[in-house]
Amino acid sequence: MSLPTAFEKALAQIDEVHSQDPKKITPAGSRGPIPYELHYAQKMTAYLQKRHATASEPLRLAIRAQHLRRWEVPRSSYPMTKAGYLQWRASLKKRQAAQAREICLASGYAEVEAERVASLIRKEDLKNDEETQVLEDVACLVFLDDQFEEFERDLGDEEKVVGILKKTWGKMSEGGHKLALEISMSERTKALVEKSLAT
Template sequence: MSTPFEKALAAIDAAHALDPNLTTIDGTTIPYELHYARKCTSYLEKRVPNASEPLRLAIRAQHFRRWEVPRDSYPMTKPGYHAWRTFLKKRQAEQAAALCVEAGMSAADAERVAALIRKEDLKQDEETQVLEDVACLVFLDDQFAAFEKEHDEEKIVGILRKTWGKMSEAGRELALGMEMEGRPRELVEKALNG
């Protein structure tokens, strides 16, 4: 018999499996959001091996059905980006919380998942900070190499400095331990030492 947590996790992954955007990992093609969610979980296990169930679900669902609201559905400006991110956090939190309740979790635990996805009390709430650390780690590990090719050096260095500023000391330690080569490594060193 599955627990409410296991049912919620399975439902989150089933939704991720619907992502039409595909990526190839070790020769296997999978939906990108499923890959992203698994990568988030792997960093959570390094950052907090004994994480609470609400945090584990929030980490897994932080990009819940994100592909349904593409970035270009908002103006391609800084305010447009922030409006898109704000809308997504609210939407993803509501959808994940509803799914958790449907899976049999308490309303309080479902609301905790939602609050974490919304990144409430970021600097005061340790679990919210862990979620932020994980998002930054996955960006650096999985998305940065492609991202840095699309932007000029000054913008990339600024983004890296902002990313570093969002992370806790424990998150930074994990980031410094990442294998990174070539241009991405140079840019990270420039951002941290500049």
Template sequence: MSTPFEKALAAVDAAHSLDPNLTTINGTPVPYELYYAQKCTSYLEKRAFNASEPLRLAIRAQHFRRWEVPRDSYPMTRVGYHAWRTFLKKRQASLAAAICIEAGMSAADAERVAALIRKEDLKADEETQVLEDVACLVFLDDQFAAFEREHDEDKIVGILRKTWGKMSEAGRELALGMEMEGRPRELIEKALGG
């Protein structure tokens, strides 16, 4: 018999499996959002292995059905980017909360999942900070190398500094322990040293 948490997690992963965007892992195509969610969970285990069920679900669902609202559906400006991110957080929180309720979780736990996805009380709420750390760690580990090839150095250094500023000391320690070579490592050292 599955618990409400297990049912909610399975429903989140089932939705992630519908992502038409694929990435190749060990020669096998995998829906990108499923891969991303699993990567987030692996960093959560390093950052807070004893995480609560609401935090574990929020980590898994923070990009819930994101492919349905592509970045280019908003103006390709800084303001457009922030509007897109704000909309996504609210949408993803609402969809995840509905899944929690459907799975039999309490309304309080469902709302907690939603609040975490919306990143409420960042810096003041330890669990919200853990979620932010995990998002930053996955960016650095999985997305940064491709990102740095698409943007000029000043922009990248600025983004790295902002990313670093969002992280807790525990998150930063994990980031510094990542294996990173070549240009990405140089840029990180420049961002942190300058």
């Protein structure tokens, strides 16, 4: 029996962390509830397979670790303003990148490989780095597929929702756009997406 590779060890450790998320979700067709962040990570991996089936190991790990221990830093821990939101997001990226880097090093990756995973999670050089753009596409796709309907209900402001959809669309590449249009959406969501693309 062969020993696990660095990738297998890192992936298992990342998922072990996700399994500690106290929030549970029961996805359609599942046998029972699972930790939300584990569900999210699995959705990220599934969309990566559609977007870039031959992705490198660092990108596959960055995709899987994007929300590492996110539940430990709730949005409410920062001011409920646009500036507070941006500070929260920036802090999360740094924190999650540092934790993923440590997991990669502990799993046997070299410093340069572990730092590449961290760089992707921080979304550095987004406009010029193809792998960072793939990660951004995948995150937007999971938002649209898995989170948008609840987000839209909670926000309750159609104008703001349309604006957020336009920003989300603007972050994505043509490859991301193609997959986004293939997502099965409710009539309400489809109408909002069409409105955002028409304005």
